[in-house]
Amino acid sequence: MASSNPGRKSTIYDVAKATGSSTATVSMVLNGSWVRYRIKEETANRILESARQLGYNVNMKARGLRLSRSGLVGMVLPHYRNRFFAGLAETFEEQARSRGLCPIVVGTQRDPAVEVSVTETLLSQRVELLFIAGVRNPTPLNTLCSAAGVPSINLDLPGDGAPSVVSDNRKGAQTITDVLIEKLLARGAAPDELVLLGGVADEYATEMRIAGFRDAFEARHMTPAADAIECCGYNAAAAKRVLSIRYEKLGRLPAGLLMNSITAFEGVVQFTSTLSPDAWKTAVVGCFDWDPFAANLPFDVTMLRQDVQAIISEAFKLAENYDPTDQSLILVPTVLGKKFEEAEQTKEFDR
Known part of the structure; x- marks a missing residue:
């Protein structure tokens, strides 16, 4: 359904009329902020498809919001300054890629406002899953994910809004x-x-x-x-x-x-x-x-x-069998450093 006037560019008013939506709703969908305002995915998809048919120039951010899988998975964590958080990030990336997914990791410096802003941005980019690591109060982030229909898993520090995987x-x-x-x-x-x-x-x-x-x-x-x-x-x-x-x-x-x-x-x-x-x-x-x-x-x-391999593996298991009502807490055993080093040397020898 192209524009009836070939010489005129389509506008959001044309998209609104074609879909029976308000211009405000169309604007939020086309600028990529519809998840934040809890607009239904079905509505967003209909608007994006109509915009495409009308020849409206949908920006790249909005294109990524279609119902088709984005293939993106996210992780927020405080920082990369120690081996534990750096290990969590590296292991998350490795296991995400092994599942055919594209990982995005963002450090938030333990700033609650940054944590919320980053989570909203990742959701607007249609991440299919979010791991929330080292956040003292992950509940607001879990709530944002729940409203967007995106599974979230808390790591390192537990929360009441989603299942959690932490060291024992x-x-x-x-x-x-x-x-x-x-x-x-x-x-x-x-x-x-x-x-x-x-x-x-x-x-x-x-x-x-x-x-x-x-x-x-x-x-x-x-x-x-x-x-x-x-x-x-x-x-x-x-x-x-x-x-x-x-x-x-x-x-x-x-x-x-x-x-x-x-x-x-x-x-x-x-x-x-x-x-x-x-x-x-x-x-x-x-x-x-x-x-x-x-x-x-x-x-x-x-x-x-702290066993980052096991923490990330358990988190992906929860995500693959995600239950929105699940608030379970999984404790992952720790390993004395000397025993870990001996185990790693044995693995290397076996290779």
């Missing part, structure tokens, strides 16, 4: 704490000198790791020190600062340190690099995260790896 933070923290306690006992040091530094109070992952830390002591009928836990955020500078305060108070490093993240661990490395070798060689250090370079540090380090 509590069991993992108990495991690594128990290893550190055993090392302290073997050295004749008091286990109640073990401290847990880093993380954010009232955040799910931190609270679970604190609970696991306490579980390890309780299982041995022990009690951590009253000041053993200090939530100083996911920040190397803050971890360095609180550790220096403890050093000044004790006149030495605490006998045992468990850092809540790799960024907090960086603060330990920065601080200990200012000390003499004798000051840090006796320290027992653990980290709820993993980096292979830690094996080259001159003090005892135990690291816990």
